[in-house]
Amino acid sequence: MSFFPASLENLIDKFASLPGIGRKSAQRLAFYVLGLPEEEARDFANAILDAKASVHCCPVCQNLTEGELCSICASDRRDKGTICVVSEPRDVLSIERGHEYNGTYHVLHGALSPMSHVGPDDIKIKELLVRIADNDVDEVIMATNPDTEGEATAMYISRLLKPFNVKVTRLAYGIPVGSNLEFADDATLNRAMEGRTEM
Amino acid sequence: MSFFPASLENLIDKFASLPGIGRKSAQRLAFYVLGLPEEEARDFANAILDAKASVHCCPVCQNLTEGELCSICASDRRDKGTICVVSEPRDVLSIERGHEYNGTYHVLHGALSPMSHVGPDDIKIKELLVRIADNDVDEVIMATNPDTEGEATAMYISRLLKPFNVKVTRLAYGIPVGSNLEFADDATLNRAMEGRTEM
Numbered sequence: 001m002s003f004f005p006a007s008l009e010n011l012i013d014k015f016a017s018l019p020g021i022g023r024k025s026a027q028r029l030a031f032y033v034l035g036l037p038e039e040e041a042r043d044f045a046n047a048i049l050d051a052k053a054s055v056h057c058c059p060v061c062q063n064l065t066e067g068e069l070c071s072i073c074a075s076d077r078r079d080k081g082t083i084c085v086v087s088e089p090r091d092v093l094s095i096e097r098g099h100e101y102n103g104t105y106h107v108l109h110g111a112l113s114p115m116s117h118v119g120p121d122d123i124k125i126k127e128l129l130v131r132i133a134d135n136d137v138d139e140v141i142m143a144t145n146p147d148t149e150g151e152a153t154a155m156y157i158s159r160l161l162k163p164f165n166v167k168v169t170r171l172a173y174g175i176p177v178g179s180n181l182e183f184a185d186d187a188t189l190n191r192a193m194e195g196r197t198e199m
Numbered sequence: 200m201s202f203f204p205a206s207l208e209n210l211i212d213k214f215a216s217l218p219g220i221g222r223k224s225a226q227r228l229a230f231y232v233l234g235l236p237e238e239e240a241r242d243f244a245n246a247i248l249d250a251k252a253s254v255h256c257c258p259v260c261q262n263l264t265e266g267e268l269c270s271i272c273a274s275d276r277r278d279k280g281t282i283c284v285v286s287e288p289r290d291v292l293s294i295e296r297g298h299e300y301n302g303t304y305h306v307l308h309g310a311l312s313p314m315s316h317v318g319p320d321d322i323k324i325k326e327l328l329v330r331i332a333d334n335d336v337d338e339v340i341m342a343t344n345p346d347t348e349g350e351a352t353a354m355y356i357s358r359l360l361k362p363f364n365v366k367v368t369r370l371a372y373g374i375p376v377g378s379n380l381e382f383a384d385d386a387t388l389n390r391a392m393e394g395r396t397e398m
Contacts, residue, residue, distance in 0.1 A: 003292050005265035011250040014243045018228050027289055029217050033247055034254060034263070041251040044213045045244040048232055051210040052240040055233060064233070066204035090226055093202050 008034065060131065062107040062124045064089045072104055079103045081138040085128065085157065087111045087145055095143065103141070106131065111149040112156055125157060132164050139167040146173060207233065259330065261306040261323045263288045271303055278302045280337040284327065284356065286310045286344055294342065302340070305330065310348035311355055324356060331363050338366040345372060 004012065008030060016026035033041055057063070058070035061083075065071070072078055072092075082103030086092055092105050110123040132140065140161060144150035158168045173191035175184050184192070203211065207229060215225035232240055256262070257269035260282075264270070271277055271291075281302025285291055291304050309322040331339065339360060343349035357367045372390035374383050383391070 003295060004288075005250075005254050005263060007246070007250040007253045007265060008263060011246045014246045019231050020224065020227065025219065028219065030250065031287070031289065032218050034250060036251075038251065041247055045247040047206070047210045047213045048240055048244040048247075051204075051206040051229065051233055052235075052237065054206045055204050064204060064207060066206060088230070089203075090230065096202060 057107075057109075057124075061105045062109060062127055063092055063105055064107075077102075081136060082141065083128070083131070083137055083139070084141040084143050085154075086143045087150060087153070091143065091145075103139075108144070108153065111144055111153040113149045113152075120156065123153075125160070128157065129160060129164075132161065132166060137164075137166050139169060142168065142170045146171075256306075256308075256323075260304045261308060261326055262291055262304055263306075276301075280335060281340065282327070282330070282336055282338070283340040283342050284353075285342050286349060286352070290342065290344075302338075307343070307352065310343055310352040312348045319355065322352075324359070327356065328359060328363075331360065331365060336363075336365050338368060341367065341369045345370075 011030040011033065012023075012026045014026075015021055015029045016023050018026075021029070033044060036044070054066050055064050056066075058065045058073055059068075060073040061070060063070045063072065067074065079102050083106050084095060084101060084103055085106045085108060086095070087108050087110060089107055089109075092107060095101050095105075106124070106128045108123040108125065108128075110118055112118060112120065112123070128140075131137070140157075142154035142158060144153045154170055158170075161168050172195055173188065174195055175181065175188060175192045181189070210229040210232065211222075211225045213225075214220055214228045215222050217225075220228070232243060235243070253265050254263050255265075257264045257272055258267075259272040260269060262269045262271065266273065278301050282305050283294060283300060283302055284305045284307060285294070286307050286309060288306055288308075291306060294300050294304075305323070305327050307322040307324065307327075309317055311317060311319065311322070327339075330336075339356075341353035341357060343352045353369055357369075360367050371394055372387065373394055374380065374387060374391045380388070
């Protein structure tokens with residue numbers, strides 16, 4: 001039912017096409033934007049165009065950047081011999097928040113998923129191989145998500161990396177710090193048990 | 200912390216300024232928009248500009264419209280003698296969904312709320328009074344929300360309408376159809392009891 005004016009329906013459709021936004025939320029967002037002062041609404045539209053126009057992938061690590069290289073690849077204080085492979089740009093942020101890791105990243109922009117027709121050529125695996133072939137890399141840390149797709153992606157890449165004679169590691173599985181054993185799922189507890197370390 | 204490229208941060212900020220969108224969701228939405236094909240991202244931005252440029256308030260009922268009058272005020276099949284007063288354009292949609300009401304609407308675009316500094320001049324009350332003074336109106340149905348602000352707004356307007364000698368009614372309070380007495384709150388049950396009708 002197209003009850004609202006066409007351009008408002010169109011805006012609602014656009015919001016509803018975003019992930020996690022249902023029809024009702026989309027209506028609320030569209031009404032909110034309509035209610036904004038002229039200038040703020042224009043700023044919103046421009047923010048989309050600007051970001052789209054100026055953000056691109058770092059040619060080295062494929063993270064999002066506006067400069068030629070991303071700030072991490074451009075920094076000479078980062079250890080270029082270690083590459084942490086993540087699925088998404090936001091995962092870089094998560095690891096950076098820890099202030100522990102001092103190497104570089106490689107952002108795959110996805111994970112292998114036969115169900116969603118995402119194959120090896122759809123994510124930035126080739127770029128990773130080229131990078132490892134051309135540079136002196138000691139260690140590749142697979143930090144894809146601990147789910148089926150992330151796991152499969154990590155396995156797949158680690159097999160591709162065999163001929164390069166580089167150390168390939170995977171983030172540790174285990175119980176989260178500050179959590180409660182009672183609420184840990186079986187798979188996690190089993191992995192925590194397998195990966196136990198001496199105190 | 201400004202970790203992402205500036206234009207991406209700006210887009211995240213814009214999404215985060217929308218109602219009900221937190222920082223994390225805003226990041227997800229911004230990444231999604233960045234990942235859209237060039238053209239679709241431009242369509243999104245244009246949808247905002249278009250809606251903002253072409254949607255305005257119907258001069259009669261203040262509902263949102265692209266035409267000169269809204270479709271309800273323009274229709275000669277609607278009863279112009281009955282005005283249903285609602286807070287927001289989306290409330291019109293809710294009532295229209297029932298396919299029962301055949302009168303016209305008046306959209307206040309808000310409700311009186313001293314806490315948020317919304318006074319009688321900030322919502323479309325004056326327009327309602329002018330409309331009732333100039334036209335032959337039999338009944339005004341107050342359909343503002345059944346909360347404190349909506350209640351206060353309905354009371355305030357009904358008092359203003361006294362001199363016009365027009366019938367002012369309020370939507371019935373009671374238990375929702377299909378619900379369960381067990382889960383009805385006290386205030387609703389009391390109102391349902393007060394408003395009981397003979398069978």
